[in-house]
Amino acid sequence: MSMIEELYFSDIRPTAIIYTQGSPVPRMVREKGAHLDKLMESMGRDEKKLCEKYCSVQADGGGVIQYDQFVYALRSGILLMMEIFAGEDDLPREGEGKREEFHPA
Known part of the structure; x- marks a missing residue:
């Protein structure tokens, strides 16, 4: 695993955010889950698999x-x-050189 992948997937992440009680994110996550549960309850077996x-x-x-x-x-x-x-003004820029493709498992 590359160093960038290690940083991305580790527990110490610069993107880690702890949401406070005043944040709308936890409420939105709960609401999304509740709507998904209701949607799944209203579906038949084949529709559930497709969803x-x-x-x-x-x-x-x-x-x-x-x-x-x-x-x-x-x-x-x-x-x-x-x-x-x-x-320096001539540093490499995004898109120059070969780009690695990454697809999480």
Whole structure:
């Protein structure tokens, strides 16, 4: 596993956010779960399987997008620090060179 992947998947993450009681996020998560439960109760067996597959693909896609955003932000931050400290204008930019593809399991 690369260092970027280790940072992304470890417990020590710069993206970790602890939501306070005043935050709307925990309420939204509970509400989403309640609506999904009601939706699943109203479906037949085949519809449930289709909905579960859809939700699984949706979650996987979200994970890939979040990882790509994380990598982009990390690289941008590193390049910004390099430019500030080195004062160089010709540092490598996003999209230059080979890009690794990552797909979470």
